[in-house]
Amino acid sequence: MKKIKKTSTLLAVICLLLTTVLAGCGSNENKEGQSASPGNSASSLPQSTQSSDYPEGLSPDDKITLKMAAPDQGFGTAMFELAVGRFMEIYPNVKIELTTSPKITEIVGAKVAANDDDDMFDLMLGRAGFNPNLIKSGVVEDLSDLMSKPTWDDPNMTMGQDMMESSRELFVYDGKLRLLPADISLISIIYNKKMFTENGWNENPQTWGEFLQLLDTIKASGKTAPIAFAGTVGYLPWLTNMASIYHNGWEERYVKREQGIYSDPANIAPLVKLNELKDKGYFLNGTEALDHTQSQMEFLQGNAAMIPSGSWIENEMKNAAPADFEYGIMIQPTNDQSVDPRYIMGYSDSIWAWAKKPELNKTWTKEFLRFYYSKEVQAEFIKSGGIPVVKSVQKDESLTQFASPFNQEVMKLLTGNVELNLAYSKLPPDKLAANPKYTDADLKVMNNGFLEVYMGIKTPEQVGAAADAEIEKVWAEVGGR
The missing domain is CATH 3.40.190.10 (Periplasmic binding protein-like II)
Structure with a gap:
């Protein structure tokens, strides 16, 4: 896979998921x-x-x-x-x-x-x-x-x-x-920077183990829940950083929508990690029932230290956030060892x-x-x-001075050694792309699958198998591969 350094990427599936969310992110008169x-x-x-x-x-x-x-x-x-x-x-x-x-x-x-x-x-x-x-x-x-x-x-x-x-x-x-x-916009874990600073919590964990240790520390403090999320929108995939999974050859197979691609261990790994987070009790009680705004309000009110979201959250919630609230952005380290470059998702x-x-x-x-x-x-x-x-x-400080401290942090991250996988951004083969149902395996089965796994309705393996079955139906409708 060709690597793109010091930059970010777009995810076509995420673009579709975000259409309805971002459409409501504040508006003025017509x-x-x-x-x-x-x-x-x-x-x-x-x-x-x-x-x-x-x-x-x-x-x-x-x-x-x-x-x-x-x-x-x-x-x-x-x-x-x-x-x-x-x-x-x-x-x-x-x-x-x-x-x-x-x-x-x-x-x-x-x-x-x-x-x-x-x-x-x-x-x-x-x-x-x-x-x-x-x-x-x-x-x-x-x-x-x-x-x-x-x-x-x-x-x-x-x-x-x-x-x-x-x-x-x-x-x-x-x-x-x-x-x-x-x-x-970067899509990752947004955290309460002021809370992290006051408690000396790790703002930059480098491995999955360090991330789990951070969550243990927050939970043990009794001051707040480690994580909140909205069950009514598809933000859960961002929590376990799917972008860091899709590399080392998986991308090419995914773009071609090869048989069995959704059951591939790389594809279900984020679901397995989500299960681990739930089993350890790192989530705000009842968070799966919250909508987009409710989950972010819980975060802003200090009831959760982190939330999967995008760098647009500051602008979106500017009229609701406490005056002294400080946002931070964290790259989720799903890897077992420190890596360079690091992976993050974008829109x-x-x-x-x-x-x-x-x-x-x-x-x-x-x-x-x-x-x-x-x-x-x-x-x-x-x-x-x-x-x-x-x-x-x-890179122009005479211009970035107009940004909030949080957006300055985001732009600094963009100019660092950051990579994203391009798999979700690329169209599949023309034959498959001609059938608009080709997105169903991602938008409906996989995206809904994260919540189903969280709620114990399906296992990661069952979600992968269901997505494979869905894409095979679409291939059949266009005459097969």
């Missing part, structure tokens, strides 16, 4: 159809500059109107409004109509279904409306050429060089870059463009994307609680 106004940049943020010369192929005589869609959810809309407003300041010949809404997925989905090229958005600043089948329909623009363009801030660096490689590679379909990564939203627009529209849309990844816009994203995929931004 700004549908609103055309953004210029001048939204805060004086404390870096100001981008642009030569009066227009890029090749573009002219001030171009009178262009672009339509863009963006979510009004956890990170708000300030970054989108800043990007649109400032771009129209720099290029007065361009008008951008920005639609933001908590229901942007439904809005874009309706336009995709209508298939009206004139009415359709030029650019979706989020994954809303996208599915791989649209690529075969010829409506998803190829964005590969952007990777050879210079970044907005440094003419000597290309966008491809400055964008996290693994994030970018995960959006390559049929050999072409069809989407751009919009952000990055990213993405950006895509409609291919059936006039060529001039598409050229201007791509120029907008160059600006979108500029330090000025990405600094606003950091202020909003986001974590950018632009490497130069992650």
Whole structure:
């Protein structure tokens, strides 16, 4: 397996799992159809500059109107409004109509279904409306050429060089870059940093044994339960760090969905470890009955020291967390010996463009994307609680100063020696991918299997066998391997 160092990755299955969770991560009023106004940049943020010369192929005589869609959810809309407003300041010949809404997925989905090229958005600043089948329909623009363009801030660096490689590679379909990564979130164990510091608990266990020792220490203190989780959402796989299991050849077999892959010891190992954690009594009583918000409230109120979640939790729970609450992020050490690099899971939203627009529209849309990844816009994203995929931004202390201490910790982790397995991010063989049921073995059987194992309904081996049976049914429907 090819290793990707100093970076993170996206998990396609997790992206699907997170769609409903992240859709509810905070929202504001519906700004549908609103055309953004210029001048939204805060004086404390870096100001981008642009030569009066227009890029090749573009002219001030171009009178262009672009339509863009963006979510009004956890990170708000300030970054989108800043990007649109400032771009129209720099290029007065361009008008951008920005639609933001908590229901942007439904809005874009309706336009995709209508298939009206004139009415359709030029650019979706989020994954809303996208599915791989649209690529075969010829409506998803190829964005590969952007990777050879210079970044907005440094003419000597290309966008491809400055964008996290693994994030970018995960959006390559049929050999072409069809989407751009919009952000990055790490998925791991989130812990109560203040509680850990006050009690001298180990914030960086390196092995499974050290992790169990930490949980023993927390449990023995009698001050709190070691772990809480939400039984109504699929976060349990993150607790035992499935990413650290899937390497040394397992990935290639998984991508091909070989026979018996779900019963493979590598696949059921996280379930076995989950059983061990339960048998040792490390969980908050009744945690399996809690929903997403309830479990996080138990964590914030100090009733559990840790919770499997993502780096978005701080922004998501900003109105509920105590004023002095401090978050920490921990890489779950499922290995028996210390390893370098370490493995962690990740998630990213993405950006895509409609291919059936006039060529001039598409050229201007791509120029907008160059600006979108500029330090000025990405600094606003950091202020909003986001974590950018632009490497130069992650390392620029003049920009990361706008991040919370927790997000600074996350960005520092991203620039360290961290790897993630790409198995869940990759599409299976085209023949299997043509049947949308191919995700059922992961989304329904395996994901539900974690809770079933926790509740004693099934054994890890039974879950693996059920997932194998499910994928074989899908293979049979497409005529077999």
